[in-house]
Amino acid sequence: MKNVPLRIIAAAAMLACTLTGQAAINMNETVPSAPDVKTGKLANGLTYYIKQNGKPEKRLELRLVVRAGSVLEDEDQLGLAHFVEHMAFNGTTHFKRNELISYLQSIGVKFGNDLNAYTAFDETVYMLPIPTDKKENVETGFQVLEDWAHGIKFEDEAIDSERNIVLEELRARGGVEKRMLQATLPKLLNGSRYADRLPIGKEDILKNFKYDAAKRFYRDWYRPDLMAVVAVGDIDPAEAEKLIQRHFGHLKNPAQPRARLVTEIPPRAQSESLVVTDKEASANAVAIRYTIRKDRTRKTFADYREDLYESMIGFMLAQRVQELTQQAEPPFIGGQAGMSPVLTGYRTFSALAVLGKGGAKPAIDALVQEVERARRFGFSAQELDRTKKTIMRFVERAYQERDKTDSGQHVNGLVGSFLTGRAIDPGIVNGYAYAQELVPAATLEEINALAAKMLPSHEQKLVIYQGNDKAEPPAPKETELLALADAAEERAVVKREEKVLATKLMEPPAKPGTIVTEIVDKPLGTTELRLSNGVRVVLKPTDFKNDQVLMAGFRPGGQSLYGAGDMFNARYASNIVSSMGVKFAPTDLQKMLAGKTVSSSSWVGALGEGLRGGSGSADVETMLQLAHLSFTQPRRDEALYQSFIGKQRDLARTSMSNPDVVFSDVTIATLYNNDPRVARPARVEDFDHIQLDRAMAIYRERFASARDFTFVLVGSFDLATVKPLVATYLGSLPVTDAPVAYKDIGVRPVKGVVKKDVYKGAENKSVVTLTFTGEAPYSEEASLSQSALAEILNIKVNEVLREKLGLIYSGHVGASLNKMPYGHYSMSVNLPCAPENTGKVADAMLGLIRTIQQQGPEAADLAKVKENWSVNNRRALRENGYWLNHLDGAYANGLDPAKILTFEQRAAAVTPADVQAAAKRYFDFDNYVQMVLYPEAKQAAN
Structure with a gap:
């Protein structure tokens, strides 16, 4: 459900009748535009779009x-x-x-x-x-x-x-x-x-x-005749229209305007191939691009019906291609196939794959044959049924959220309408009504007939190979590349067989849990439950969205409880289980969940373990069932394990060709004095240290017991409905003795001033990074002052290093203050620049820091930071994700969750003196690491 293509969403939204519940739609009629979008054109030709929206x-x-x-x-x-x-x-x-x-x-x-x-x-x-x-x-x-x-x-x-x-x-x-x-x-x-x-x-x-x-x-x-103004948000449309007329009505076109060139992409006369290699390529890939066509002019309901059906075909084909990656010896690491835009007004059918150890041949074979299989034999009734459920659930959810849809989503659609010349979509309400009629009516015969026409075969194409110049197996020659695609089209394919799937995730637990205590915090809007197995659950129902529930679970422990010999088994334990699935194989589970908005995944981090999930309001029970299964029924599947490890090896094999990856790797090694326990970019040999049974054992050790787990649920749910569900599925989780405290394993950054240059890359560019670290006690007030310091420095980086000195295009200063596993901080600076300017950039940056240490920040800069915080906080307080992250973090770190209600007051209380003190505290010029990335040519020149 998470991977519904945007084309399906757009098409389903476009397909609307003018009135909910009206008679069958006349497919020859023009699709009306959304009634709540005000459009117009000024006398000078400027187009405008206005939509009032409260989110x-x-x-x-x-x-x-x-x-x-x-x-x-x-x-x-x-x-x-x-x-x-x-x-x-x-x-x-x-x-x-x-x-x-x-x-x-x-x-x-x-x-x-x-x-x-x-x-x-x-x-x-x-x-x-x-x-x-x-x-x-x-x-x-x-x-x-x-x-x-x-x-x-x-x-x-x-x-x-x-x-x-x-x-x-x-x-x-x-x-x-x-x-x-x-x-x-x-x-x-x-x-x-x-x-x-x-x-x-x-x-x-x-x-x-x-x-x-x-x-x-x-x-x-x-x-003006080439311009549009789009205004979407918390404004009266009449007021917006007056402002547009006032500000843009007097603009004039040139007396003799140049003709606006329309650039054509000519059709390909014959099939071609291209091989492009580079020593810095971090992945190898193939792409088969078929005939580039102009977009259809979509005006009538029949046009949009065909667009929807094409999207349904694309969705089903994508599911098939994804399944190919789950084989023990997958033909590629990842792939996709379907219609995609090329440039404004053009689209093409493409099949693409990131290559594994087998190289181009198995990938091209698999991609072409899967497309050919769908073209010749079509799709199954079960595939179409799942796709209909998926689309209808998405459209229903959009309808339920119609008054909570973000203005940014609306504005992007209107910008697209102007640029492509397509009609404005008819709106969520009408789109839902039309989808209710059209989607269920789609027949397998109609879909398969369109697939036979839409999916390419034996037509002109461009086959492209892109990869590392030392790839194994090596890149094919251009003539070989085209021959592989042509041969794959001729190869025999067989009809796909559908697997019979289970109809239930799980039966209700034989011994459901109960709620032992309940604490209501009215100001915070939370209800804290203690379940019969000791699990704590924090519930916060909201009205921020109409169909969204988010979940997080956390307990301390994680990888810190395992020694050096288990480092990679612990690091990859949750990823391995995710690749094999809980109770069901991942592809089977995805099919079983068609028509539901739900996800849940487990993780094992450096200092803890937990789960993250989300669902629609109607799918909370399914989300909790998935969480329950993550604890109780992780699968062991040798074939899927081998598939996962193989793909990870393939990805790691060429990653060190990328200069940025190398620079990151050396930076981490330098910062932590080559401590092997610190995670660095993956290498092929890392996976030699992983054993399936040991990784599974570690996962079970972390999840066989739910002792001391805290779960947080935030979103559009009814307390009376959700409380028995969490009691049933979370309260029944097994609780046995298990280590539930993280260990401080003694990983610490290097001390003193360390400067290191790295020479990697062909481009004439550099990066300067400065990292200041040290021990410091955690407090929310200190964290605020540190964050203000970083934001003020970001303003200064833009004002001085970019605008005044012209030394950089962009740069960033980041800050973190952590409580676990010990009180410590980090201030990081990242500044891409010219190789000849690295010294100037570093000196200028250090000068900005020293100025704040000596003189404090400018009051105007601190005021800008506070105003931005205030604007963002008011918005964030109406977002489920913000509340989930805050509550989860507060309970995980033993902090006061109610502090979220006083953020504006605490932010307003930050003074220039606080920021100056933070600059002195967190920037120690006797203790930092300076890393500089230079191109390889500079080392040769030296």
């Missing part, structure tokens, strides 16, 4: 969508569509350079996380979330969008300064993924204009373009 409260999502991206660039402008996007934050009619970001931070909007933009081949989209608790915020939000639309200043000094930042972004995005993309795009897109216009651009042009080249792109393409 989250007091927040408005604004978008400026420009139907212009890198594909429109002239030869002297490669990269300038993206550059123009950068300039939108560097001075406009109403905001001086850097003033916009500072203002938005002052009202709680965080740059990068909230305020952002992106440039693609065909569009540029600006994203602006605005708190609506003050009217002036909304007014200013629309003013910002107007400025972006026609008021970017392009001052010469600002352009030259931004060159450095964009060049650093270009550097940061360089690597094996980009090199492989550049090698495959010309053939993938069949020589179209797209292939030579990656949005990031070309270095020589970014360094040397004339000022007018960027201004010309802005003049030509930022015009």
Whole structure:
């Protein structure tokens, strides 16, 4: 249920009748748009979409969508569509350079996380979330969008300064993924204009373009007839419409506008193949891309019915491909097959696989033959039945959450409608009504007939191999690659046989538990139960969602209770059990749960073990049954174990080709003085130390007894209904003597100042990391001050290292303060940059830290952090996940769970002196590790 393709969701939502309960739908009629979305077009051609939505409260999502991206660039402008996007934050009619970001931070909007933009081949989209608790915020939000639309200043000094930042972004995005993309795009897109216009651009042009080249792109393409404004959130639609008319009605199109180029992807004349290898590739993969087609123009109900049916076929095919990975000798590590978008307005059928030790041949055989099997023989009645249940449960859940759907989800759909030219979906209520009619009516004959037409066979294709240049087995030659795919199409396939499945997960326990004590905390809204077996359960019913229940369980212990000889068995114990399943094999269980929204998984961590789960309101009992089975019936399955271990070995085999993985590995080793007990990126030899029976024994030792477990359930449930369920399934868990306290095994970071350089990678880029660690007592107040320090430093990193000095594109400062297994802290800094600037970057960062140590933070910066905290906290307090994590963490660490109610007061009480003291406490210049990643060429040059 977790893996329903988005195309199914979109199609089911699109398929709607105009009135719930109306007569059978006329398939020739046009699908109506959602009645609660206000759309319009100004006289100048600007399109707008408005939807009032109360989730989250007091927040408005604004978008400026420009139907212009890198594909429109002239030869002297490669990269300038993206550059123009950068300039939108560097001075406009109403905001001086850097003033916009500072203002938005002052009202709680965080740059990068909230305020952002992106440039693609065909569009540029600006994203602006605005708190609506003050009217002036909304007014200013629309003013910002107007400025972006026609008021970017392009001052010469600002352009030259931004060159450095964009060049650093270009550097940061360089690597094996980009090199492989550049090698495959010309053939993938069949020589179209797209292939030579990656949005990031070309270095020589970014360094040397004339000022007018960027201004010309802005003049030509930022015009109202190519723009849309989207406003979704806590706002009256009439007010939003007036603001749009006021801010955008006076915009003018050029007197002689350039024609908006529509780029075609020409059809492939013949099948082709391509082999691309790279010494830094960390995985080997094949992709079979069939004919690229233009999207259908979907207008009528018949169009959308076909779209839904295609999605159902894709879902069933995906399930089959997933099952192939569960074999003892799987043909590939992971794979997928189905229709997928290529670029705006285009789609293709693709089959892809990450390769295992067998290489390309078994993967291509399996992918092509599975597609061919579905094309020739279709799907079974059982597969279709499960798919119908899955789709209907998802649509039902969307309907139940119709008043709790996040504005971000709505806004993304409206942006897509403008960019693709598709009709706006008819809305959740109507979509649910139509799905109720159409989904059950789909017949196996209709689905299989469409599959025979939709699934490709013997048509032009592009077969691509991407992998490491030292892969074993080695990459095939291009002629061999195409021959493998052609031969697989000719090979005989047999009809798939359906397995008979159990109809019940489990019978109710013979001896259900009972509730012994019950404590109600009215201010916190929780009910704490103590069950007859000693298990503690904390229940918090909420109205944040209408159909969501989340669960967590925790107990101390974990891997810390096992010695060095059991290190890998303990580390992988829960993953191994998950791969084999509880009571049922994973693929069988997934089929049995069709039509349910439910998940549950166990984990064994460094200091504890537990479970995480989730369900719809109607599926809480199933979630608790799965939790019960995780304790009582882990399966032993040699074939699935071998499949899991084989895939892990295959993934580890080439991971050390990636410079980032190597850098992370060396950093961990340096920070912990090569202590073998500290988890590092996996190596092939790690799995030589794992034995199935011992890993199973460790799992059972941690879960055979539920002694001292605490479970937390948060969400849309009724207490009277859930209490007997937790008593039945959690209260009946066995409780025997078992170690239930973690051990401090003495793992500690290195002391003193340690500096180490790592030389890895072909790209001319570096990364500087600084890690400050030490012992410190934990308190929530200290944690708040430390977090404020990190957030203020992130503001300064952007202001100084990026905007003022132009040394980086982005950087990050992180903070942690932990109570277990001993009081300790970490302050981490990550700064990608040019190899020649590593010293400057490190010195500048250390200078920022010293300034706060000596002078304290600027009051304005602390105010920005507090405002962002306040905005986020008000939103988080209406989210089940936030409450679950807080309650779970509080009980696991022996903290006061009621502190969640006083966060704003405690945050407001943090002073500049507190932050200054934190800077002195957590940044010890006599005790830190500095790591620098350099390209291999630099070591050779030295």
